[in-house]
Amino acid sequence: MLFPTPQFALFFFAVFAGAWLLRTKTEPRKLLLLAASYFFYGFWDWRFMALLAGSSLFNWGAGLAVASSNNETTRYRLVVFSTIVNLGVLGVFKYYNFFIDSMTDLTLALGIQRDMPFLEIVLPIGISFFTFQGISYVVDVYRRQMKPVVSPIDLALYISFFPQLVAGPIVRASYFLPQLAKAPVLTRAAVTFGFLLILNGILKKTVIAHYLAVDLIDPLFANPSQASSLDLLFGQYAYVIQVYCDFSAYSDIAIGAAALLGYRFRKNFDRPFGATSLTQLWQRWHISLSTWLRDYLYRPLRGDKRDAGWRMYRNMFLTMLLGGLWHGANWTYVIWGAILGMTLVIERSVKLRWHDWQTSRARLSSLGAAAVSGTATPTPAAAFFAAFAGWFITFHVFTLAAVFFRSPELATATSYFHAMFAFQGSSNLLTPFILALIVGALAVHFRPGNGIERMAERIRDWPALALGLMLGGGLLLIEFIGPEGVSPFIYFQF
Amino acid sequence: MFSPRFAFFAFLTLALALSTPVEARPVSVAVVGDSLANDLGNGMEDIFAGKPVRVIKQTKFATGLVRTDYFNWNATVRNALQHGDANILVVVIGGNDHQAIRVNGRRLDPLSNAWRAEYARRVAHFMKTVKHSRAKLYWVGLPDVRSPKLARGYRAMNQIFKREAAKHGFAYVDIWNKFHAPDGAYSSFGKSLEGVKRRIRKEDGMHFTEPGRKLFAAYVARAIGLR
Secondary structure (H helix, E strand, O other): OOOOOHHHHHHHHHHHHHHHHOOOOHHHHHHHHHHHHHHHHHHHOHHHHHHHHHHHHHHHHHHHHHHHOOOHHHHHHHHHHHHHHHHHHHHHHHHHHHHHHHHHHHHHHOOOOOOOOOOOOOOOOOHHHHHHHHHHHHHHHHOOOOOOOOOHHHHHHHHHOHHHOOOOOOOOHHHHHHHHHOOOOOOHHHHHHHHHHHHHHHHHHHHHHHHHHHHHHHHHHHOHHHOOHHHHHHHHHHHHHHHHHHHHHHHHHHHHHHHHOOOOOOOOOOOHHHOOOHHHHHOOOOHHHHHHHHHHHHHHHHOOOOOOOHHHHHHHHHHHHHHHHHHOOOHHHHHHHHHHHHHHHHHHHHHHHHHHHHHHHHHHOOOOHHHHOOOOOOOHHHHHHHHHHHHHHHHHHHHHHHHHHHOOOHHHHHHHHHHHOOOOOOOOOOOHHHHHHHHHHHHHHHOOOOHHHHHHHHHOOOOHHHHHHHHHHHHHHHHHHOOOOOOOOHHHHO | OOOHHHHHHHHHHHHHHHHOOOOOOOEEEEEEEOHHHHHHHHHHHHHOOOOOEEEEEEEOOOOOOOOOOOOOHHHHHHHHHHHOOOOEEEEEOOOOOOOOEEEOOEEEOOOOHHHHHHHHHHHHHHHHHHOOOOOEEEEEOOOOOOOHHHHHHHHHHHHHHHHHHHHOOOEEEOOOOOOOOOOOOOOOEEEOOOOOEEEOEOOOOOOEOHHHHHHHHHHHHHHOOOO
16 A cells, blocks of 8 residues: 555554554564564565565574574674675566566577576565665674564564665664664654645655656656657756655655654655765655665675775675676666766776875975875855765766666657757646646755654644644645546556 | 560560569558557557658657646647658547646546547547648547556547547547456457567557557557558
């Protein structure tokens, strides 16, 4: 069931009421939340409840096995084995047919006609997310960053907790499991914060993301060669805003729903389009995935040595490439990851060389200690220009790469770029409303952060009736300006 | 009067005229409808690339004949027909129509008797609008899909399309089981035009991949006499 629907509202109301009635009874409360989470997942497709349960049990057992051994070689082998099993399950469901299709392309290119063994596999919803959660749990136990959970219920609830089950955020066990052990407290602050986040998410999903998709992006990507270059130029801006609004909306609703149940999740997006470098962008976009890739892929690749040479660049590139592949079984995602990996490497390389050049230049001049350390203060104009240039390049690298992310095939992306740079046609899709959505949605990224948190703090002492009217009024307004019916969230397909 | 020289030159002229290929009259195929029509249109563009067949796509995702408040196909196609020059018109629509219809504040549940009657009325109205075109008219039925619930709906809707097509001068093209596995079940894979097994349906269990679109287009092109 989709988040911003009456069915989910009814489901959530029932779970909310039951969970708070059981607030002093920890174990029954956990069982209720676990049952609700499996009901939520089974509503999508009951056939995969066994997969979810199996994944949870396997990782629970793997955590106990790793922790029970004092032999480092045994512990290492167990964590590698559990990671291989987790990735193997993900690989079969998500990448098997992609691999076979790619082999078919290769054999056809070599002039060989052979039927390959495809399998009719349905991709279980949320598998990329709950697999990564399982891996992170076992690795954290191996690294002695947390003790293994003794109760399989706790681990199963951590992996299947319905607010974040199908599209994240990827929550760390060390952050969430201690919260399960304590009796939750529902505060006014949590309630206002939760409701504001949910309202914000519904607005982003049902209004901004929807209209950008239906009125501009979908028609452009359906027939890019027929579109005007101006529409295509704004289409790529609109698409990254659509993905941001769609995905961050899900995160907002997930975090808000968890807050209403008494649990804190970390934020998953933090004004990414205000970033002035790619490094900063990845600290603000899909934070739970970026940090997961940093901690469970990049750091193991790097090892204990912090190389600054080609190994560092290789590890960065590989991390981004595999991050791209995680999003889907298509070469377009691989290319997306490769572009962002390559540009991140270039950015890091340029920054290091710039720093070295500044340092060596300052040593040769009489500018003094501040310049030698590279901390000389630039003029306001220079600082603004540097920030603007950084923002401009970062934003356009991201939007151009996103054309591959959106394209169902490579040919669509090449057709899109070909038409965009052909300076053809006159705009017929870019309306003032769409332009206002793009500019408005982008402008929000330049405001100070934690806007929802600050607003929640300001209104949390309002009378309950006023808060209720505000929430109800907000929902009615969104219902009025939004469309009827809700399309699935983009990140469900991952 | 008919000297041998005259006869010779007359014969030569006739021979030259008969041996010069008559330039094929270009065919224009307008493909009208939703995202499945877009798949068909894209597939036709691929299979007719370099050939004298012009494909005109008039498609809009997430539309149909049920949600006329969201998008009005009758008004859109009427305008398009006034300016179009297609000599073949192919309609693929209905993929988004398996949902409730609201009529005068009343909600008609999908596939109920009242829903079927209202949907048939809307299909007939659309067909009458399109009939104003001078093109040869084809209505392509919906393909089988992975979701059993949606497949039941589409099968019922195809019956409506077929019945109304016969009444309103459309040739009905049935592609329901064209993409099935050998055992007759839905399959995401099938023999592509290259003759090897490929993924022909996308992960959503409905739309077509690039090999699938070409296959879809090839079936329809054969049905409408273009291959």
